[in-house]
Each structure stands twice: as structure tokens, then as C-alpha cells.
């Protein structure tokens with residue numbers, strides 16, 4: 001048996017581990033966190049009964065900040081931020097909205113990295129459904 005026979009599967013396993021490490025969020029846990037902490041103000045999925053104090057987050061992953069919900073009056077701060085919501089920008093914004101976008105009306109930071117990862121995985125899992 002040659003070493004080479006094992007190399008390809010080993011590399012695939014390592015790539016899998018690396019991909020997992022880069023995106024460790026758990027979408028199911030993210031949904032649970034969203035229901036508890038965000039849904040009073042936001043909808044993430046059509047028909048989830050979320051509140052309208054904040055803009056709809058249906059399809060938020062991949063869209064430009066401050067434009068997605070046409071019925072919502074976004075702050076000029078968020079509209080002017082020119083952010084596009086992806087894992088990196090959501091990570092920064094959710095960690096501290098008021099610092100990332102000074103003047104935003106989004107009041108709630110998500111202090112725990114794991115909760116942010118889970119929320120991002122949840123939003124990502126919904127991407128492309130709209």
C-alpha cells in the first residue's frame with residue numbers, strides 16, 4: 001500500500017474540518033436565539049410572526065444594508081453605511097451596532113461570538129429562498 005492512497009481522502013477531511021472551523025454556526029440554535037431575542041422586532045422568515053419595530057430581515061443575507069424592507073424607514077446612518085450583509089459584516093454589526101454604524105436605530109448588540117455565529121448560520125441557511 002502506498003502513502004499516496006491515503007493522501008487524497010486525508011486532504012478532503014482536512015478541507016472539511018477547515019470549512020467547519022470557518023463557519024462554525026448552528027442554524028437551528030441561531031433560529032432559537034432569533035426567536036428569543038430578535039423576533040419581537042424582526043421577521044426572518046415569511047409567516048414567522050415577527051414584529052415590525054425593525055425592518056423585515058427576510059432575505060437579509062447578501063443584500064445591501066438599509067434598503068431591503070421598502071416599507072421601513074431606515075435611518076440615514078444605516079442607509080449610508082454601504083454595508084452588504086455577509087458573514088463578516090453581520091459579525092461586526094451584531095457585535096456592536098452603534099459602533100459599526102454610528103447613529104443606527106438597531107439597539108441590540110449580540111455580545112457572545114457563538115450566538116453571532118449561530119444567527120449568521122441561520123440567516124445564511126435562509127438565503128436564496130426568496
Ligand code: HEC
Nearest residue numbers: 037038041053054055065066068074075078104105106108
Ligand atoms: C427593539 C427592536 C429590535 C430588536 C430587539 C432587534 N432589532 Fe435589529 N433592528 C431594529 C431597527 C429599528 C433596525 C433599523 C436600524 C436603522 O434603520 O438604523 C434594525 C436593523 C437590523 C439589521 C439591518 C437590517 C437591514 O435591512 O439592513 C439587522 C441585520 C438586524 N437589525 C439584526 C437583528 C438581530 C439579529 C437581532 C437579535 C439579536 C435584532 N436585530 C434585534 C430593531 C431591533
